[in-house]
Amino acid sequence: MSQSPTSASDAAEALREMAEQRHRLEMIIEGTAAGTWEWNIPGGQMRVNERWAEIVGYTREELAPITPETFFRLVHPDDLAQSNALLSAHLEGRSPHYDSLCRMRHKQGHWIWVQDRGRVYERDAQGHPLWMAGAHADVTDLQQARQDAANMRQRLQAVVDASDEVAVIATDVDGVVNLFNTGAQKLLGYRPEEVIGRVNPGLFHDPDEMRSYLQPQMDAEGRMPTIFEALTAHAAQGTWSHQWTFLRKDGERRQVRLSISPLDGAGGSRIGYVGMAVDLTPLLQVREQAFVAAEKFAGAFSSAALGMALVSLEGRWLDVNDSLCGILGYTRAELLQIDFQTLTHPDDLHTDLALLGDLLAGRREHYHMEKRYLGKAGNLVWGRLSVSLVRTENGEPLHFVSQIQDVTAQRLSGQQLRESEQRTRVTLDAVADMVLTLDLHGGIQYANAAATRALAGEGAEALAGSQLQEVMELTTEYAPRSPLDVAVLLDPDSNAVDLHSDLLLSVSAHLLPVDLTRAWLCDEQGQVSGAVWVIRDVTQQRARQREARHLAEIDPLTELSNRRGFEAHLQQAITRVARTGQSASLMYIDLDHFKPVNDTHGHLAGDAVLWAVASVLRHGVRDSDIVARLGGDEFAVILAGCSLKRARRIASDLLEAMRGLSIPWDQRRLSVGASIGIAPLFGGMSVDDAVAAADAQCYRAKAMGRDNVQVEAQALGAVDPLDALDASESGE
Structure with a gap:
């Protein structure tokens, strides 16, 4: 039966409209710069437009044949599981559409962010999906903008919190x-x-x-x-x-x-x-305290047992308390008519005036001295004088505050003082610690019995009169061959001793761990004139500290370094690279299929496998290399003086040794594989950056099928002299 002209015309018109609509749709899609895809689900074939391939840096011909595996291969391993879960939910009808944000590897090697959306548009009679279509778009800039905004919020929050x-x-x-x-x-x-x-x-x-x-x-x-x-x-x-x-x-x-x-x-x-x-509470409290202090000062001034006086800048008494009147024998009215210079012994006046000049010039905040006063009865009064200067809020001198203690009786009790000194010497000689009194030039003025025995030997004569540097030498555990400068140790303004908790005392050709405590001696003018050193033997204490540090840095299961010890060794390796320029590499090892061992045979079996792997690693590298268990089934090796090429050969040997592991367990043999990533160490990089670089290569090894070694590609071109030597010896 022939078709009528009208029907043929209508069909042609319909086909033309369909072609125009398809053309408009393609133009709209091209205008949005979106990549489109269409998936024959039972057959596994996919059709994509050229933009889909361009987003990841390829042409369609380079990606052909295009299947779902093409997408899975390009997606970041960390995002693939979530993307698959979203896809399964849609295919099973649990979600109206598929919408996934994921990273995909560009042909040039970097990662881009892609927003991938799609929907099943045809199902069979049983509801099984037949055809699905969708589009994906490059949203890298949008993701970066989101990250920048998040970073900005964090910085603003940090400023507020600071x-x-x-x-x-x-x-x-x-x-x-x-x-x-x-x-x-x-x-x-x-x-x-x-x-x-x-x-x-x-x-x-x-x-x-x-x-x-x-x-x-x-x-x-x-x-x-x-x-x-x-x-x-x-x-x-x-x-x-x-x-x-x-x-x-x-x-x-x-x-x-x-x-x-x-x-x-x-x-x-x-x-x-x-x-x-x-x-404002602290400020208000200070104001209250200032008021109370002023009241207390007024009460203390009048009732103090010490003689107290307010003295003008010219030396006249502005106010005196009853105790000072009693010390000097004058009434308050009499003292207010004269100045302190009149009552000061002529032999002491010059020193007193010089110290006052230092106060006024700002060279000192206060001074102390013992001086003689002339009492009203013609008697000589020894006074221990303490003077400070009161200034205005603008820093201008206002008046002096003097405290005077009558020490006449003390000056006459020299015998008591000598007896006290004798008792002190006997006490110090009974102390096990070494006690030295020194002048600021290192001269030994006194050494107790323990110091004499340790520094000069049993039965030796007293060390007084010797120079410190002649009888002893202090170094540190960090630099035992570099003696500390005695002049610096005797400088009151130096904190050289405070900076060292690892002092060593050189005694009889061996080094003794010690702690050093200093106290400073002052003369009558308040100037530092010497020091007292107390030196204590801390050999047992240091040994306990070293043992505690060792236990804190060792993994108890494998007896390898734990993460704490590993990070300390890694920082040392990075510092050594910066100082010497010598090559060094970091190997990151993640065991393959370790979880099934624990799940199937129990954690004791897992521990046996970890111990066996640790043994392979320990015996597969040099004694100078650091092998660590970072936690779980993750290990690391710090290869000092080792380039990436040498590190890759070592890693390949380790991998081969682990492939040969066969661990007996409960009438079975257990085995495990590993993925290894290697990255170079550079001077100035952080510990986190170094671990991240090696971990990224380990990730790459996992993504490429496990049981292989991956090395940071851009660093492989460097030539190491040891590599050249290995090559010549092996015929490479």
């Missing part, structure tokens, strides 16, 4: 807290999770204080504004500050200066408020 002396609290327009920095935590005692999104800042105000403040603002209907409404009303047009009482979580009251400012969005609309509170 201001821990200022409490910063932000709210939305309804008064709900949405920012609570570390300063607010410190001031109020709440954790952010207790406050943010939960409370109104009115919680922090003293209820009684706010009730009195809000009472006058009550309206005709008897309604008072809330604390938030009242305070933000003042800040509607700009910053408003006021002093308030805040209540901490523990009930303690704090006085604060609170400044409230409005927060407006980009369009000018009000989005909230920010309050900044400075704790």
